Amino acid sequence: MKGEPVIIEGVEKSFAETPVVRDVSITVKAGEFLSLLGPSGSGKTTLLMMIAGFETPNRGRISVGGRNITFEAPNKRDVGMVFQRYALFPHMTVAQNIAFPLRMRRVGRAQTRERVSAILNMVKLESFADRLPQQLSGGQQQRVAVARALVAEPPVLLMDEPLSALDKKLRESLQLEIKRIQKRLGVTVVYVTHDQEEALTMSDRVAVMADGQLMQVGAPVELYHRPANVFVAGFIGKMNFLHGEYLGQEGDEAIIRLSETAVMKCPLSTYPIVAGQSVTIAIRPEDLRVTASAVSKPQGLRGRIEAALFVGAAYAVLVAIDGRPGEVLEARVPVSGGSSPFTPGDQVDIFAEPQTLRLFIDQRRQAA
Incomplete structure:
Protein backbone atom coordinates (compact mmCIF):
# COMPACT_ATOMS: atom_id res chain seq x y z
CA MET A 1 0.00 0.00 0.00
CA PHE A 235 -7.70 26.71 20.65
CA ILE A 236 -4.40 24.79 20.81
CA GLY A 237 -3.52 23.99 24.42
CA LYS A 238 -4.05 26.25 27.41
CA MET A 239 -3.27 29.93 26.94
CA ASN A 240 -3.41 33.14 28.97
CA PHE A 241 -4.30 36.41 27.26
CA LEU A 242 -3.47 39.91 28.43
CA HIS A 243 -4.77 43.03 26.69
CA GLY A 244 -2.59 46.11 26.66
CA GLU A 245 -1.33 49.11 24.72
CA TYR A 246 1.69 49.17 22.43
CA LEU A 247 4.05 51.94 23.56
CA GLY A 248 6.91 51.49 21.15
CA GLN A 249 9.98 49.44 20.30
CA GLU A 250 13.19 48.83 22.21
CA GLY A 251 15.66 46.95 20.05
CA ASP A 252 13.79 43.97 18.61
CA GLU A 253 11.21 43.92 21.41
CA ALA A 254 7.82 45.58 21.80
CA ILE A 255 6.99 47.48 24.98
CA ILE A 256 3.41 46.83 26.15
CA ARG A 257 1.67 48.76 28.92
CA LEU A 258 -0.63 46.49 30.92
CA SER A 259 -1.50 48.90 33.74
CA GLU A 260 -0.40 52.20 35.22
CA THR A 261 2.47 50.44 37.00
CA ALA A 262 3.24 47.40 34.83
CA VAL A 263 4.78 46.95 31.39
CA MET A 264 5.93 43.83 29.54
CA LYS A 265 8.45 43.26 26.77
CA CYS A 266 7.79 40.71 24.04
CA PRO A 267 8.92 39.93 20.47
CA LEU A 268 7.54 42.29 17.84
CA SER A 269 4.44 41.30 15.88
CA THR A 270 4.92 40.38 12.22
CA TYR A 271 2.14 42.85 11.40
CA PRO A 272 2.68 46.64 11.14
CA ILE A 273 1.96 48.29 14.48
CA VAL A 274 1.98 51.88 15.73
CA ALA A 275 2.10 53.41 19.19
CA GLY A 276 -1.24 53.49 20.94
CA GLN A 277 -2.66 50.39 19.27
CA SER A 278 -4.52 47.84 21.40
CA VAL A 279 -2.71 44.50 21.47
CA THR A 280 -3.06 41.04 22.99
CA ILE A 281 -0.20 39.12 24.60
CA ALA A 282 -0.51 35.31 24.64
CA ILE A 283 1.37 33.37 27.34
CA ARG A 284 1.43 29.61 27.95
CA PRO A 285 0.91 28.63 31.63
CA GLU A 286 4.18 26.70 31.69
CA ASP A 287 6.08 29.83 30.57
CA LEU A 288 4.93 31.93 33.53
CA ARG A 289 7.10 32.21 36.63
CA VAL A 290 5.55 32.84 40.03
CA THR A 291 7.58 34.10 43.00
CA ALA A 292 6.72 35.43 46.43
CA SER A 293 6.36 39.22 46.18
CA ALA A 294 9.42 41.26 47.00
CA VAL A 295 9.17 44.69 48.63
CA SER A 296 10.80 46.26 45.59
CA LYS A 297 9.13 46.85 42.22
CA PRO A 298 7.90 43.54 40.71
CA GLN A 299 9.63 42.05 37.67
CA GLY A 300 6.29 41.69 35.91
CA LEU A 301 2.75 41.70 37.26
CA ARG A 302 1.75 41.50 40.89
CA GLY A 303 -1.24 39.60 42.22
CA ARG A 304 -2.68 37.23 44.79
CA ILE A 305 -3.06 33.47 44.70
CA GLU A 306 -6.67 32.40 44.20
CA ALA A 307 -6.03 28.66 44.07
CA ALA A 308 -3.29 26.05 43.61
CA LEU A 309 -4.71 22.90 42.01
CA PHE A 310 -2.79 19.61 41.85
CA VAL A 311 -2.81 18.32 38.23
CA GLY A 312 -0.21 15.56 38.37
CA ALA A 313 3.30 16.70 37.50
CA ALA A 314 2.51 20.30 38.39
CA TYR A 315 0.21 22.66 40.27
CA ALA A 316 -2.12 24.87 38.25
CA VAL A 317 -1.68 28.15 40.11
CA LEU A 318 -4.39 30.78 39.54
CA VAL A 319 -3.34 34.37 40.18
CA ALA A 320 -5.71 37.36 40.35
CA ILE A 321 -3.79 40.30 38.89
CA ASP A 322 -3.60 43.58 40.82
CA GLY A 323 -5.10 46.55 39.02
CA ARG A 324 -6.90 44.34 36.45
CA PRO A 325 -10.27 43.42 38.00
CA GLY A 326 -11.57 39.99 37.05
CA GLU A 327 -8.34 39.01 35.28
CA VAL A 328 -6.82 35.70 36.40
CA LEU A 329 -3.68 34.09 34.96
CA GLU A 330 -2.86 30.39 35.18
CA ALA A 331 0.72 29.27 35.74
CA ARG A 332 2.09 25.74 35.95
CA VAL A 333 4.43 25.24 38.92
CA PRO A 334 6.32 21.89 39.06
CA VAL A 335 5.53 19.68 42.05
CA SER A 336 8.32 19.83 44.60
CA GLY A 337 8.18 18.00 47.91
CA GLY A 338 4.57 16.93 47.42
CA SER A 339 2.88 20.18 48.46
CA SER A 340 2.08 23.48 46.80
CA PRO A 341 4.53 26.33 47.45
CA PHE A 342 1.59 28.76 47.50
CA THR A 343 -1.66 29.10 49.43
CA PRO A 344 -4.71 31.24 48.61
CA GLY A 345 -4.14 34.87 49.56
CA ASP A 346 -0.35 34.85 49.07
CA GLN A 347 0.93 37.96 47.29
CA VAL A 348 3.13 37.02 44.32
CA ASP A 349 4.95 38.43 41.33
CA ILE A 350 4.28 36.77 37.98
CA PHE A 351 6.45 37.23 34.90
CA ALA A 352 7.74 35.51 31.74
CA GLU A 353 10.80 35.66 29.51
CA PRO A 354 10.07 37.89 26.50
CA GLN A 355 10.88 35.18 23.92
CA THR A 356 8.09 32.96 25.27
CA LEU A 357 5.37 35.54 24.54
CA ARG A 358 3.31 36.05 21.37
CA LEU A 359 2.00 39.47 20.39
CA PHE A 360 -1.16 40.02 18.34
CA ILE A 361 -2.84 43.23 17.21
CA ASP A 362 -6.26 43.27 18.82
CA GLN A 363 -8.40 44.04 15.76
CA ARG A 364 -11.74 43.97 17.59
CA ARG A 365 -10.63 46.30 20.36
CA GLN A 366 -8.98 48.59 17.82
CA ALA A 367 -12.15 48.78 15.69
CA ALA A 368 -14.19 49.68 18.74
Missing part, protein backbone atom coordinates in the same frame (compact mmCIF):
# COMPACT_ATOMS: atom_id res chain seq x y z
CA LYS A 2 1.29 3.46 -0.88
CA GLY A 3 -0.32 6.76 0.01
CA GLU A 4 -1.16 9.38 -2.58
CA PRO A 5 -1.39 13.18 -2.20
CA VAL A 6 -4.75 14.90 -1.75
CA ILE A 7 -4.95 18.37 -3.26
CA ILE A 8 -7.82 20.72 -2.34
CA GLU A 9 -7.96 23.91 -4.40
CA GLY A 10 -10.28 26.84 -3.67
CA VAL A 11 -13.08 24.62 -2.36
CA GLU A 12 -16.30 26.27 -1.23
CA LYS A 13 -19.59 24.88 0.04
CA SER A 14 -22.83 26.54 1.12
CA PHE A 15 -26.09 25.14 2.45
CA ALA A 16 -29.20 27.28 1.81
CA GLU A 17 -26.92 30.19 0.91
CA THR A 18 -25.05 29.87 4.22
CA PRO A 19 -21.28 29.44 3.63
CA VAL A 20 -19.91 26.38 5.45
CA VAL A 21 -16.52 26.00 3.75
CA ARG A 22 -14.88 29.18 2.43
CA ASP A 23 -12.16 29.07 -0.24
CA VAL A 24 -10.07 26.29 1.34
CA SER A 25 -6.84 25.23 -0.35
CA ILE A 26 -4.48 22.65 1.14
CA THR A 27 -2.19 19.88 -0.07
CA VAL A 28 -1.93 16.68 1.96
CA LYS A 29 1.34 14.96 1.15
CA ALA A 30 1.55 11.30 0.19
CA GLY A 31 1.75 9.18 3.35
CA GLU A 32 1.02 12.15 5.62
CA PHE A 33 -1.33 12.12 8.61
CA LEU A 34 -3.20 15.43 8.52
CA SER A 35 -5.91 16.36 11.02
CA LEU A 36 -8.70 18.83 10.37
CA LEU A 37 -9.19 20.42 13.78
CA GLY A 38 -11.82 22.90 14.87
CA PRO A 39 -14.92 23.49 16.98
CA SER A 40 -18.39 22.34 15.98
CA GLY A 41 -19.58 24.23 12.91
CA SER A 42 -16.07 25.04 11.67
CA GLY A 43 -16.60 23.17 8.37
CA LYS A 44 -14.12 20.36 8.96
CA THR A 45 -16.59 17.46 8.53
CA THR A 46 -18.17 19.06 5.45
CA LEU A 47 -14.69 19.36 3.92
CA LEU A 48 -14.03 15.66 4.65
CA MET A 49 -17.39 14.68 3.15
CA MET A 50 -16.46 16.53 -0.05
CA ILE A 51 -13.21 14.56 -0.26
CA ALA A 52 -15.22 11.35 0.27
CA GLY A 53 -17.81 12.33 -2.34
CA PHE A 54 -20.83 12.52 -0.03
CA GLU A 55 -21.02 16.28 -0.59
CA THR A 56 -20.29 18.24 -3.78
CA PRO A 57 -18.43 21.57 -3.64
CA ASN A 58 -20.05 24.67 -5.12
CA ARG A 59 -16.64 25.76 -6.30
CA GLY A 60 -13.10 24.39 -6.39
CA ARG A 61 -11.29 21.18 -7.25
CA ILE A 62 -10.29 18.03 -5.34
CA SER A 63 -7.74 15.55 -6.66
CA VAL A 64 -6.14 12.36 -5.36
CA GLY A 65 -2.84 11.25 -6.85
CA GLY A 66 -3.22 13.79 -9.65
CA ARG A 67 -6.70 12.50 -10.62
CA ASN A 68 -9.59 14.95 -10.47
CA ILE A 69 -12.28 13.37 -8.25
CA THR A 70 -14.37 16.50 -7.58
CA PHE A 71 -17.54 15.09 -9.12
CA GLU A 72 -16.88 11.34 -9.00
CA ALA A 73 -19.21 9.00 -7.10
CA PRO A 74 -17.92 7.92 -3.66
CA ASN A 75 -17.38 4.30 -4.76
CA LYS A 76 -15.18 5.44 -7.66
CA ARG A 77 -12.74 7.50 -5.61
CA ASP A 78 -10.56 4.72 -4.21
CA VAL A 79 -10.55 6.16 -0.69
CA GLY A 80 -11.31 4.39 2.58
CA MET A 81 -13.72 5.86 5.12
CA VAL A 82 -14.08 5.32 8.86
CA PHE A 83 -17.22 6.86 10.37
CA GLN A 84 -17.85 8.07 13.91
CA ARG A 85 -20.49 5.38 14.55
CA TYR A 86 -18.54 2.46 13.04
CA ALA A 87 -21.32 1.56 10.49
CA LEU A 88 -20.70 -2.18 10.82
CA PHE A 89 -23.23 -4.67 9.43
CA PRO A 90 -24.86 -6.21 12.53
CA HIS A 91 -25.74 -9.54 10.82
CA MET A 92 -22.18 -10.14 9.59
CA THR A 93 -19.25 -11.50 11.56
CA VAL A 94 -16.06 -9.51 12.04
CA ALA A 95 -14.40 -11.37 9.16
CA GLN A 96 -17.42 -10.89 6.89
CA ASN A 97 -17.57 -7.16 7.68
CA ILE A 98 -13.91 -6.75 6.82
CA ALA A 99 -14.24 -8.85 3.64
CA PHE A 100 -17.22 -6.85 2.35
CA PRO A 101 -15.20 -4.23 0.36
CA LEU A 102 -13.27 -7.05 -1.32
CA ARG A 103 -16.49 -8.84 -2.27
CA MET A 104 -17.75 -5.65 -3.88
CA ARG A 105 -14.53 -5.56 -5.92
CA ARG A 106 -14.96 -9.22 -6.87
CA VAL A 107 -11.65 -10.25 -5.29
CA GLY A 108 -11.16 -14.04 -5.30
CA ARG A 109 -11.95 -16.07 -2.17
CA ALA A 110 -8.38 -17.21 -1.52
CA GLN A 111 -6.99 -13.68 -1.78
CA THR A 112 -9.86 -12.33 0.34
CA ARG A 113 -9.13 -14.83 3.13
CA GLU A 114 -5.44 -13.96 3.00
CA ARG A 115 -6.00 -10.19 3.16
CA VAL A 116 -8.67 -10.44 5.88
CA SER A 117 -6.36 -12.62 7.97
CA ALA A 118 -3.47 -10.19 7.53
CA ILE A 119 -5.50 -7.13 8.50
CA LEU A 120 -7.07 -8.93 11.49
CA ASN A 121 -3.56 -9.68 12.71
CA MET A 122 -2.56 -6.04 12.23
CA VAL A 123 -5.46 -4.75 14.37
CA LYS A 124 -4.97 -7.58 16.90
CA LEU A 125 -8.40 -9.16 16.44
CA GLU A 126 -7.44 -12.60 15.08
CA SER A 127 -9.43 -14.42 17.76
CA PHE A 128 -12.59 -12.34 17.13
CA ALA A 129 -13.09 -13.20 13.44
CA ASP A 130 -16.33 -15.15 14.00
CA ARG A 131 -17.98 -12.77 16.45
CA LEU A 132 -20.81 -10.38 15.61
CA PRO A 133 -20.38 -6.62 16.18
CA GLN A 134 -22.72 -6.59 19.19
CA GLN A 135 -20.40 -9.08 20.90
CA LEU A 136 -17.52 -6.60 20.78
CA SER A 137 -16.56 -3.60 22.90
CA GLY A 138 -16.62 -0.12 21.42
CA GLY A 139 -12.86 -0.14 20.92
CA GLN A 140 -12.95 -3.52 19.19
CA GLN A 141 -15.74 -2.35 16.89
CA GLN A 142 -13.69 0.68 15.93
CA ARG A 143 -10.73 -1.57 15.10
CA VAL A 144 -12.98 -3.59 12.82
CA ALA A 145 -14.10 -0.38 11.11
CA VAL A 146 -10.47 0.63 10.54
CA ALA A 147 -9.61 -2.85 9.24
CA ARG A 148 -12.55 -2.79 6.82
CA ALA A 149 -11.48 0.60 5.49
CA LEU A 150 -7.90 -0.57 4.95
CA VAL A 151 -8.39 -4.10 3.60
CA ALA A 152 -8.92 -2.87 0.02
CA GLU A 153 -5.60 -1.01 0.31
CA PRO A 154 -6.82 2.50 -0.55
CA PRO A 155 -4.14 5.16 -1.01
CA VAL A 156 -6.18 7.58 1.15
CA LEU A 157 -8.04 6.94 4.41
CA LEU A 158 -10.63 9.44 5.67
CA MET A 159 -11.63 9.33 9.36
CA ASP A 160 -14.53 11.32 10.84
CA GLU A 161 -14.07 11.66 14.63
CA PRO A 162 -13.71 7.87 14.94
CA LEU A 163 -12.74 7.83 18.63
CA SER A 164 -15.11 10.45 20.07
CA ALA A 165 -17.53 7.88 21.57
CA LEU A 166 -14.80 6.06 23.53
CA ASP A 167 -13.57 6.67 27.06
CA LYS A 168 -10.33 8.61 27.54
CA LYS A 169 -8.01 5.67 28.29
CA LEU A 170 -9.25 3.58 25.35
CA ARG A 171 -9.20 6.60 23.07
CA GLU A 172 -5.55 7.28 23.89
CA SER A 173 -4.66 3.63 23.29
CA LEU A 174 -6.36 3.57 19.90
CA GLN A 175 -4.72 6.86 18.89
CA LEU A 176 -1.34 5.17 19.13
CA GLU A 177 -2.66 2.01 17.42
CA ILE A 178 -4.07 3.92 14.44
CA LYS A 179 -0.86 5.92 14.09
CA ARG A 180 1.21 2.73 14.20
CA ILE A 181 -0.89 1.11 11.45
CA GLN A 182 -0.81 4.25 9.31
CA LYS A 183 2.98 4.46 9.49
CA ARG A 184 3.36 0.77 8.72
CA LEU A 185 1.11 0.93 5.65
CA GLY A 186 2.13 4.38 4.40
CA VAL A 187 -1.47 5.38 3.68
CA THR A 188 -2.40 9.08 3.50
CA VAL A 189 -4.83 9.97 6.31
CA VAL A 190 -7.18 12.95 6.61
CA TYR A 191 -8.59 12.85 10.13
CA VAL A 192 -11.38 15.04 11.53
CA THR A 193 -11.43 15.84 15.24
CA HIS A 194 -12.46 18.58 17.66
CA ASP A 195 -10.02 17.25 20.28
CA GLN A 196 -6.82 19.28 20.11
CA GLU A 197 -4.81 16.80 22.22
CA GLU A 198 -5.79 14.03 19.81
CA ALA A 199 -4.72 16.12 16.81
CA LEU A 200 -1.37 17.05 18.37
CA THR A 201 -0.66 13.43 19.34
CA MET A 202 -1.47 11.76 16.03
CA SER A 203 -0.72 14.25 13.27
CA ASP A 204 2.24 15.12 11.10
CA ARG A 205 0.42 18.40 10.42
CA VAL A 206 -2.78 19.97 11.69
CA ALA A 207 -5.14 22.24 9.75
CA VAL A 208 -7.05 24.45 12.20
CA MET A 209 -10.46 25.59 10.93
CA ALA A 210 -12.98 28.15 12.17
CA ASP A 211 -16.07 29.55 10.49
CA GLY A 212 -15.34 27.54 7.34
CA GLN A 213 -11.85 28.95 6.88
CA LEU A 214 -8.32 27.66 7.40
CA MET A 215 -6.77 29.54 10.31
CA GLN A 216 -3.34 27.88 10.17
CA VAL A 217 -1.72 24.70 8.84
CA GLY A 218 1.46 23.39 10.42
CA ALA A 219 3.24 20.79 12.50
CA PRO A 220 1.86 20.38 16.05
CA VAL A 221 4.91 22.02 17.64
CA GLU A 222 4.59 25.01 15.27
CA LEU A 223 0.92 25.55 16.12
CA TYR A 224 1.66 25.27 19.83
CA HIS A 225 4.64 27.63 19.98
CA ARG A 226 3.99 29.90 16.97
CA PRO A 227 0.21 30.33 16.56
CA ALA A 228 -0.71 32.60 13.65
CA ASN A 229 -3.58 34.40 15.39
CA VAL A 230 -5.50 34.68 18.64
CA PHE A 231 -7.98 31.95 17.64
CA VAL A 232 -5.25 29.33 17.10
CA ALA A 233 -3.43 30.46 20.24
CA GLY A 234 -6.56 29.93 22.33
